[in-house]
Amino acid sequence: MAILVTGAAGFIGSSLCDALLKQGTDVIGIDNFDGFYAREIKEDNLKNCFQHNNFKFYEADLTDIKALEKLFENNQICQVVHLAAKAGVRPSIEHPLDYCQTNIIGSMNILEMMRRHNINKLVFASSSSVYGNCRADIFSEDLKINEPISPYAASKSALEQFIYTYCKLFNLQAVCLRFFTVYGPRQRPDLAIHKFTRLIDEGKAIPMFGDGSSKRDYTYIDDIVSGICAAINYTQTPYEIINLGGGEPVNLRQMIAMIEKHLGKKAIIDHLPSQPGDVDKTAADIRKAQKLLGYEPHTNFEQGIQKFIAWYLTRKKVF
Numbered sequence: 193m194a195i196l197v198t199g200a201a202g203f204i205g206s207s208l209c210d211a212l213l214k215q216g217t218d219v220i221g222i223d224n225f226d227g228f229y230a231r232e233i234k235e236d237n238l239k240n241c242f243q244h245n246n247f248k249f250y251e252a253d254l255t256d257i258k259a260l261e262k263l264f265e266n267n268q269i270c271q272v273v274h275l276a277a278k279a280g281v282r283p284s285i286e287h288p289l290d291y292c293q294t295n296i297i298g299s300m301n302i303l304e305m306m307r308r309h310n311i312n313k314l315v316f317a318s319s320s321s322v323y324g325n326c327r328a329d330i331f332s333e334d335l336k337i338n339e340p341i342s343p344y345a346a347s348k349s350a351l352e353q354f355i356y357t358y359c360k361l362f363n364l365q366a367v368c369l370r371f372f373t374v375y376g377p378r379q380r381p382d383l384a385i386h387k388f389t390r391l392i393d394e395g396k397a398i399p400m401f402g403d404g405s406s407k408r409d410y411t412y413i414d415d416i417v418s419g420i421c422a423a424i425n426y427t428q429t430p431y432e433i434i435n436l437g438g439g440e441p442v443n444l445r446q447m448i449a450m451i452e453k454h455l456g457k458k459a460i461i462d463h464l465p466s467q468p469g470d471v472d473k474t475a476a477d478i479r480k481a482q483k484l485l486g487y488e489p490h491t492n493f494e495q496g497i498q499k500f501i502a503w504y505l506t507r508k509k510v511f
């Protein structure tokens with residue numbers, strides 16, 4: 193029996209596959225190499241996976257129901273970790289229908305395949321963006337949230353609800369993990385830490401939206417992978433929403449200063465107004481993750497930035 197990981201060629205997906213394969217789990221990956229960023233980067237992410245005999249990969253789109261049928265018919269799958277998505281917040285404002293197609297229709301296809309093939313365990317990648325511009329000091333899972341401020345956030349919120357419905361009706365057991373800005377080796381090139389590192393390194397100006405006081409709760413990739421693995425093994429209750437954060441919000445100016453320090457270069461800053469869709473702050477309450485999953489973030493922001501920059505400096509020659 194294998195675990196199906198959707199979005200396996202992506203930043204988080206490939207890191208999770210590496211960890212599962214290392215512990216001897218059979219893994220099936222699916223990814224369509226979506227054009228949001230370069231295919232070569234995603235192929236590189238998968239290199240280590242292909243060294244393992246217990247890894248099987250399908251290049252397919254979640255919206256292609258026939259391809260999914262084949263995959264589910266030809267494999268023994270015990271559970272699904274559903275990470276595939278169109279993941280950018282700002283592009284979702286330009287292309288809401290694309291986000292609906294992949295994040296909602298594609299995800300519904302996965303839920304339907306699971307129902308038809310009696311696979312009843314799911315871990316889903318939700319996002320801190322579902323909290324919108326939440327006023328609370330710290331974001332806990334029981335806050336009433338119904339004001340997403342981007343189509344991306346709305347798509348994640350919708351899926352949490354569809355998954356709840358499938359748990360109620362069809363005996364599904366699911367954990368929706370709300371990831372708070374994930375960073376580290378293989379981070380998507382569109383995300384601020386990666387983009388700023390590249391621009392500062394190349395001596396180009398970085399766009400700083402707003403006054404630099406916006407805060408993000410950054411989560412190091414290894415901590416996210418540990419949290420996903422704990423959710424894979426969690427079976428106590430039929431449906432849970434659980435935050436996975438770093439627990440240490442950092443503002444934009446501090447983030448830039450940390451990159452400057454470890455890259456050894458000064459940033460040129462292009463001051464721009466705040467962007468629609470961007471939230472002012474994210475701050476994860478991780479007590480539920482600690483209680484239910486035994487989750488504990490182990491990499492603080494400075495250590496994480498050091499590891500990211502070390503990785504970036506080796507990879508920049510490749511890309």
Ligand SMILES: NC(=O)c1ccc[n+]([C@@H]2O[C@H](COP(=O)([O-])OP(=O)(O)OC[C@H]3O[C@@H](n4cnc5c(N)ncnc54)[C@H](O)[C@@H]3O)[C@@H](O)[C@H]2O)c1
Pocket residue numbers: 198199200201202203204205222223224225226227228234252253254255274275276277278279294298317318319320370371372373374375380
């Ligand atoms: N990185 C973060 O900070 C963060 C924060 C919150 C939530 N998330 C969520 O975690 C998940 C993984 O994010 P990531 O940062 O690794 O993004 P990523 O873009 O690196 O990975 C997503 C993968 O899904 C694939 N994909 C997209 N559409 C597909 C489709 N129609 N069919 C098959 N595959 C498809 C892409 O090719 C990509 O490899 C996403 O669901 C994202 O929304 C990420």
